[in-house]
Amino acid sequence: MAAASTDGGAAAATHQPYVLRETLVGHKRAVSSVKFSPDGSLLASASADKTLRVWSTADLSLCAELSGHDEGVSDVSFSADGRYLCSASDDRTIRIWDLATAAPLKTFTGHTNYAFCCSFNPQSNMIASGSFDETVRVWEVKSGKCLRVLPAHSEPVTAVDFNHDGSLIVSSSYDGLCRIWDSATGHCMKTLIDDESPPVSFVKFSPNGKFVLAATLDSTLRLWNFSAGKFLKTYTGHINSKFCIPAAFSVTNGKYIVSGSEDNCVYLWELQTRKIVQKLKGHTDTVIAVSCHPSENVVASGALGKDKTVKIWIQEDEDQKEAE
C-alpha cells in the first residue's frame, strides 16, 4: 500500500483496477446521491422519484424503501451511529428517518426553496443543510429546532460538510465561493476564492479536516489548504460543467480522489500525483453520485435519468501482477 504514493510514474501500474460487481436497479427516476453508512454495512441512495432506498452492502439486497417526501430527493446522509438518515428534498424539507423501523421520524421545515444538501455532524446532534434559498441552516436533531440560519451565499448552496470533530462547516455555492463557518457560533471564519470564480458544485473536508476538496463547473477539482487560503492540488480530465457531482476520498488502499463525470464514467485520481489511474465505465448517463466504503475497497456510484441505477465497484484481489 505504501508503494502507491511515492513512485509517481508507477502509480498507475500498482493500482488495482476496480471492476463492476453489481448493478442495483429499482429507482424509477434519476439517482441523485449515494452514501455508505459509517460502519459500511448499509448503502443509501436518494432519487428524483421521491424515495430513498437502503441496500445492504453484504448481499446488495434492498433493505428498505423510504417514502414520504413530496418531491424528489437531492441528498442523503447517515448519522454517526448509522441509525438515522437525513434527506434533503425539493419539497423544501429535511427529513430524518429511523432505519430500525424504516419510518420517517422528523421533518425540518424552514427553507424557502429546494433543500439541496444535508449532513449530520460527527456527534450527530446537529444537521447542516444547504438550499436554493442561499442559506445554510443548522438544525438540532433532538427537537427539530432550527439553531441557526447562516447567510451563506448569494446563489444556491450546493454542498455542506462538517469537519472530523464537528467544529467547522464548509459550504459551497454557485456564486463561486467556499465559506468556512464555526459551527458553535455560526460565524464565518474564511472564504476561499480564486481569481476566476466558476460555480462551485461540491465541497468536502479531508478526513483530517485540514484540507477542503472543491469541485467547480469548469471540470476541475481542487484541494485547498483552507487556513492558508491556497489550493495545493488540481485534478482534471473529467467533464463537469452542468451538474453538482460530488467527489470522495478513497483512503482504504492508497489515497485517491474519486469523482463522477458527465461522460458517464467514474474517475479515480491518485492523490499526490494527480494522475488519472482509472476510468470506470458502465453507466449510460452522467454519474451524479459517488461514495467510498469506509473500510473496504468498494465504490458506489449512481447515475441520472437514462440510467437510474446504482453500481457497485470492487477491487479484484486475485488477478493482479504486482505484490503491492
Next chain:
Amino acid sequence: MNVPIIDPLQGDFPEVIEEYLQHGNMKCIAFNRRGTLLAAGCADGSCVIWDFETRGVAKELRDKDCIAPITSVCWSKYGHHMLASATDKSLTLWNVVNGEKIARVTLQQTTLHARLHPGSCTPSVCLACPLSSAPILVDLNTGSSTVLPVSVSDAGNGTTAPHQRNKFSDGSPPFTPTAATFNRYGDLIYVGNSKGEILIVDSKNIRVHAIIPISGGSVVKDIVFSRNGQYLLTNSNDRVIRVYENLVPRKGAAKELEAMRSLDDEFQGIEKLKVVGSKCLVLFREFQDAVTKIQWKAPCFSGDGEWVIGASASKGEHKLYIWDRAGYLVKILEGPKEALIDLAWHPVRPLVVSVSVAGLVYIWAKDYTENWSAFAPDFKELEENEEYVEREDEFDLMPESEKAKELDINQDEEVDIVTIEKDSAFSDSEASQEELCFLPAIPLPDIPEQQDKCFGSSSKLEDSNHSGSPFSIEAAQNGQAMLPTSSPLEVVGNSTAEEVMGTTGLKRKRRPSAKGLELQAEKGRKPLTKIKPSAKLSKSKNKHGDGLDTNGFVFEDDVTDEYL
C-alpha cells in the same frame, strides 16, 4: 476544537449575556472536561444534562429516591459518571450514559460541595465538604467516610479552638466551615480551614504534609485549582481572593511532598509543615474590591488560567468581576436583578455560565463583531481612512502578465489528508480511555396531531418525549404547508408559541442583556418574533449579516418589552 483558523483572540473574556437556559429550577452547574456538556442540579432532586453545542437538554437524571434539592454536581474525569449532593444529606453517583443511579450514600450532614476523585475514570472516592464541619473522604462503594484533619495540633498550639467570629451566642459548637479540593491528579487534598490556613493532606494516608498560613487568618470559604493545576485560589472571609502559584510538580505530587518532609530535619512539628508549605504554594496575587469591600462568591479560573472571575455575594446582586493574571480588574458584568448562586467558566471557550436564584442559567459570551475579511478575503478592514496613492503604472493596460500566477504553486508536494493533529488543550487525555463528549441525540418523533400535551407541562418533565421544544410539533403540522406567511402575528396565532412563552417548563429563550438591546436600538433594528416557519422573515433580515444580528439569533417581542 483547536482549529488554527478560529480567532486567536478566543482566549478572552465574555461581555454580554448571549442566551439563557431554562428547565426546571436549577441550582448548581458543572461543565464536563471539554465543555461539551453542562450538568445542572435542580431543586426537585433531578439533574439535567445540557448539550452545550445545541443548547438543548440531552438527558435528565431522575430517581424516585432523589427528591431533595441538589447542592452540587461534579463530573468524573472522562464524563461517564456524575456525583450529585443533595440537601437530604445524600450523595448520589450516576451513570451518565444510561441515566441510572450507581450508588447512593447518606452522610451525617448535608454536603455543600462534593468532588469526585479526578485521577481515575471510574472514581469511587469523593471529597465532601459539609456546611459546618471538616471535609470528609467518602468511599461511594462501601459508604465509609474518613474525616480530614482541618488543623494540626502541636504541643502548646491551640487545636480546634474556634475562631472568635464563629462562636454562637448560646455557646453551641460553632461552624468550622472548611473548603477543600483535590489537586489535579487527586493524590493531594488542599484544605482551607477556619483559621486561615491551607493544609496539604495526602489523600491516601490522610497525613498532613504541609501548612500554608494565609495572611489575615480569616476563614477560607472556597479553594479552587485552575484547570492545569498551576494556580490555586482561595476566597477568604476578609473579602480577598488570593491566587497562589503551585510549585509542586503536577504528577507524583504526594511523593514529592513526602520527600520534602523527610529531607528537612531542621524543623519539627508545625514549623516543619510550614516550611514545606512555603515550598508548595507562593502567593501570587490578591484581588479585592477596595471601594465597596464586597464578599465574593463562587470564584474560579478561566479555562487557560489567564483570568479569574468572582461573583459579588451581596444580596440580590448578579455581578461578575473579572481580573487578569496581572491583577487588574478588567470587567464588571452585570446581570439581571436576580441573585447569583453559582458560576462556572467554560474549560475552553471564553464563555461563563451563571445560575440565578430564579433557577435560570445565563450564558455570557463575547460580543461578536462580524469579521468582514472572512467573507471577502481580498478586503482589508481599516481602522480609519487611509490616503491611497496609486502606482505610476496603475492604470496602464498590461498585456498577459497575470497568467504566470498559477504555476507558482508546487502541485507535486505531498499532502497528508488523514493524520489528525492532537488537541493541545487537553494534553493529558489517555488515548485508551473513551471520553464521553456527547450523549447520543435521539430525535424526538414529530407528533402529528394537536400539541395539547405540550404547553404548561412543567410537571410533565418526567415524560421525556415532551421535554423537547414544541417547535418540532409545529414542524409536523406545517410540514406539508407551503410558503410560510410573512406576517409574524399570523404565525403566532397558528402555533401555540404564545402560550408556551408564558410557561416555565420547556423551551429556552434568548433574552438579550440591557447592553445588547441598547446596541440593537442603535442600529435601528426591530427584534423579530422567534417562530421557526417564518424563515422568509428571518432570512430577509439576516441575509446580509448585519453586525449585531449574529447570524440568525432572533429575539422575542414580549421579552424586550420588559427592558424598554
